[in-house]
Amino acid sequence: xxxxxxxxxxxxxxxxxxxxxxxxxxxxxxxxxTGKFYEHNEDGVYQxxxxxxxxxxxxxxxxxxxxxxxFDKPITADAVSERNDTSHGMQRTEVLCSGCGAHLGxxxxxxxxxxxxxxxxxxxxxxxxxxx
Numbered sequence: 001x002x003x004x005x006x007x008x009x010x011x012x013x014x015x016x017x018x019x020x021x022x023x024x025x026x027x028x029x030x031x032x033x034t035g036k037f038y039e040h041n042e043d044g045v046y047q048x049x050x051x052x053x054x055x056x057x058x059x060x061x062x063x064x065x066x067x068x069x070x071f072d073k074p075i076t077a078d079a080v081s082e083r084n085d086t087s088h089g090m091q092r093t094e095v096l097c098s099g100c101g102a103h104l105g106x107x108x109x110x111x112x113x114x115x116x117x118x119x120x121x122x123x124x125x126x127x128x129x130x131x132x
Contacts, residue, residue, distance in 0.1 A: 003097075003098065003099060003100050003101045004051075004053075004098075004099050004100070005050075005051045005099055005100040006100075007100075009025065012024075012025050012050070013025075015050075016049075016050065019124055020049055020050075020124050020125075023103060023122050023124045023125055024049065024050055024102035024103050024104075024122075024124070024125050025102070025103070026103075027085075027087070027094070027103045028103070028122075029105075029122060030068075030122045030123060030124050032066065032067025032068060033067040034067075034123075035068060035069065035122065035123025035124060036123045036124075037069040037123040037126055037128065038067065038068060038069060038123060039063070040061070040069065040123075040128070041058075041061075042058060042128065042130055043058050043059075043130065043131045043132075044058050044128055044129050044130040044131040045057055045058065045075065045128070045129045045131070046058070046061075046069070046071075046121075046126045046127070046128055047126065047127045047128070047129060048097040048099055048100060048102050048104075048125070048126070048127070049102070049124065049125055049126055049127050050097065050100045050102040050125075051097060051099045051100035051102070052127065053079065053097055053098070053099035053100070054075045054076075054079060054129075055074060055075055055079050055080060055097060055104070055121075055126070056071040056073075056074055056075055056079075056119070056121070056126075057075045058131070060072050060073050060074075060075075062111075062112055064111070064118050064120070066118070066120055068105060068120045068121060068122060068123070069120075069121050069122075069123055069126065070111070070118050070119065070120055070121070071118075071119040071121065072111045072112050072114050072115040072117055072118065072119070073114075073115050073117060073119070074119065078098055079097075079098060080095050080096060080097065080098055080104065080119075081095075081096045081097075081098045081101075082094065082095055082096070082107065083096065085106065092106045092108075093106060093107045093108075094106055095107050095119055095121065097125075102125055103122075103125065104119075104121045104122065104125045104126075105119065105120045105121040105122050105125065106119075106120050107119045107120070108120060
């Protein structure tokens with residue numbers, strides 16, 4: 001995949017703290033029920049922590065009970081990219097920031113009726129801009 005923002009791994013290591021680097025550049029996962037945006041209910045836009053691209057609007061945030069922030073759709077159709085993930089002996093769909101390729105989490109087909117999708121996203125992959 002080609003991304004708008006491309007940096008070397010050394011540049012990413014210098015710009016991101018170790019936990020953020022582990023998740024967004026090495027496809028890690030933060031512990032469930034611990035992220036700063038788990039149970040976050042402010043009005044605004046969630047952005048990529050690595051490149052500030054808008055990813056999800058707060059109106060699509062819902063409590064799925066999974067332990068990570070959940071959204072039923074991205075802010076625009078091209079805000080995220082997806083790819084097949086067969087790691088850990090599972091078949092999943094990985095969600096990436098389309099701007100820089102940061103690993104965000106995974107999308108599942110068990111979301112609310114509006115879209116049927118649940119974008120399960122690591123808080124450490126996100127920043128938040130309040131509306132207004």
